[in-house]
Amino acid sequence: MADPGWMIERLDTALTREARADAPQHSDESHRFLILLFHRMRAADAPVAPGSYYCDGGITTSDFARVVEFFKARRYEFFTPRGLKSALSRHHRCVMLTFDDGYADNLQALPILEAHQVPAVFFISPGPVVANEIFWWDAVFREESCRGTAVKKIHSDIARLAALDVPCIRDIVLRRYGVRALEPTTEFDRPLSVAELRDCAASPWIEIGNHSYDHSLLVGKSLESARRQLLLAQSTLEEITGLRPISVSYPYGIFTDETIELAKSCGFEIGLTSDKCWNSFPSALSAHNLLSLGRWPLSSRREIHRQLHVLERPFTASRMYYVCRTMLHSVRRSAHHWRLAAFFQRGA
Numbered sequence: 001m002a003d004p005g006w007m008i009e010r011l012d013t014a015l016t017r018e019a020r021a022d023a024p025q026h027s028d029e030s031h032r033f034l035i036l037l038f039h040r041m042r043a044a045d046a047p048v049a050p051g052s053y054y055c056d057g058g059i060t061t062s063d064f065a066r067v068v069e070f071f072k073a074r075r076y077e078f079f080t081p082r083g084l085k086s087a088l089s090r091h092h093r094c095v096m097l098t099f100d101d102g103y104a105d106n107l108q109a110l111p112i113l114e115a116h117q118v119p120a121v122f123f124i125s126p127g128p129v130v131a132n133e134i135f136w137w138d139a140v141f142r143e144e145s146c147r148g149t150a151v152k153k154i155h156s157d158i159a160r161l162a163a164l165d166v167p168c169i170r171d172i173v174l175r176r177y178g179v180r181a182l183e184p185t186t187e188f189d190r191p192l193s194v195a196e197l198r199d200c201a202a203s204p205w206i207e208i209g210n211h212s213y214d215h216s217l218l219v220g221k222s223l224e225s226a227r228r229q230l231l232l233a234q235s236t237l238e239e240i241t242g243l244r245p246i247s248v249s250y251p252y253g254i255f256t257d258e259t260i261e262l263a264k265s266c267g268f269e270i271g272l273t274s275d276k277c278w279n280s281f282p283s284a285l286s287a288h289n290l291l292s293l294g295r296w297p298l299s300s301r302r303e304i305h306r307q308l309h310v311l312e313r314p315f316t317a318s319r320m321y322y323v324c325r326t327m328l329h330s331v332r333r334s335a336h337h338w339r340l341a342a343f344f345q346r347g348a
């Protein structure tokens with residue numbers, strides 16, 4: 001897990017793609033395109049309750065509308081995985097809006113997408129949808145916040161647990177916090193319901209993608225187990241929505257070359273990571289690159305226009321900082337996995 005060669009390779013890939021996307025425009029690299037990543041969404045005036053909105057803090061509906069308006073004003077083409085190739089062949093500036101996990105609060109994006117007539121992609125882990133259970137990390141965050149545990153310690157605990165299989169994590173969570181710990185407590189801490197997911201998929205403005213069945217890490221375990229995660233999500237999503245996704249967002253943004261090969265063998269055409277970079281066209285259209293596209297997260301924790309202008313600027317120190325911070329985060333997470341694997345191998 002903590003293979004330094006892999007880490008260096010990923011850092012090198014991220015920086016190379018970043019530099020390439022910002023290089024002066026050449027005939028063979030005439031386009032670059034951007035994929036944005038969101039998780040939670042809340043109304044601008046909704047208070048953030050203690051212990052909720054773990055992850056990136058979410059984006060407010062008004063900031064999300066500003067993001068859409070920003071790119072529309074600059075005449076960007078909005079696209080989804082199914083329209084990627086035709087959008088890139090027709091437009092010099094393209095952007096894709098993506099939401100990971102499948103939170104019910106993402107439904108608030110739909111009126112904005114409809115009003116502006118732009119599409120987005122919802123990457124869903126159908127396990128929690130079918131079980132109507134909140135995501136385990138939200139239960140840990142909520143319960144530990146209520147106990148007064150320091151946020152840094154909660155994040156560290158969540159990163160450590162994430163290396164385990166989700167059924168095992170569920171057992172730990174239920175043992176620690178009680179048998180009702182994974183039940184939704186508010187309207188917006190829950191995943192989409194099956195009916196809501198079906199309705200979303202029927203909207204012309206939403207495309208559904210695969211985010212593994214129960215949000216299990218796809219690396220650090222057997223290839224067969226990772227394959228089961230992807231294929232079970234595929235069959236469940238197809239059963240609910242009537243459509244088989246062609247894209248996958250790797251849980252936690254973590255992937256290796258084996259993950260890309262696995263995604264390819266499972267029939268995916270597009271794979272999304274959390275590497276913070278622009279993507280170049282046409283180099284992105286190689287099968288390998290299409291299965292490891294970079295994305296930029298945006299949240300309302302910082303002023304939204306400032307984040308958007310940083311994205312628009314050429315290669316800057318702040319973008320370099322984001323890329324390096326992502327890699328450091330991956331190194332730290334892998335170190336956790338390695339320590340955990342060593343712990344279990346000792347039979348402790």
Ligand SMILES: [Zn+2]
Pocket residue numbers: 100101211215251252
């Ligand atoms: Zn996720």
